[in-house]
Amino acid sequence: MNIEETLTSLRKELDPFNCKLIAVSKTKPAQAIMQAFDSGQRDFGENKVQELVTKHETLPKEINWHMIGHLQTNKVKLIAPFVHLIHAVDSRKLLATINKEAIKNDRVIDCLLQMHIAREDSKFGLTKDELIALLDEVAAGEFGHVKIKGLMGMATNTYNEEQVSEEFRGLHELQLSLQSKYHSNNIDMTELSIGMSGDYKLALQEGSTMVRIGSTIFGQRSYP
């Protein structure tokens, strides 16, 4: 299937779940992104700041750019003027920096908090206690220029589907409990960013509202 056909069939799969497709275009050239854009795709995800900035400068302004990868605090200023949603907020320091840069740009930046759900050390993310402590601060008005839209997580990289589903389910249950706990202008726990090419079908079953899909759309990458 070409890019356009893949997008059409993915949308058919996601629509019944009311799930949004983030096309992960990291390492892929402008031409591939434009093929997706021309078939109606508007949300794209990148995991490297410099690549995100360059693509934002050269591609259509209608694109919503999602920063999906680990973000270093010293690079926040480069994307703060335009980023649509930051998926992987994994520390208080990072959230504080995003808030500071949002103030400078006179905007409110939408964020997801990344929870550590995988049984792997390598994946970034907050623990549940850190997450609650951070949300308490946001609810108290500490970070007026960020809006927490929900949670993001990456499951363990395993063929064990039961394990992946369990990890996703735990995050969904947490999202629902936080939704009923926090009622604040800056917290709106409606989004759950789970699911990639290898596990998005499981994520849809567990309440995903945004899947981040790269290789299924654009083909294998030669580097991560």
Ligand SMILES: *Cc1c(COP(=O)(O)O)cnc(C)c1O
């Ligand atoms: C690369 C990446 C994806 C997409 O991965 P695919 O397996 O190519 O679909 C999703 N989320 C994050 C955080 C990524 O870095």
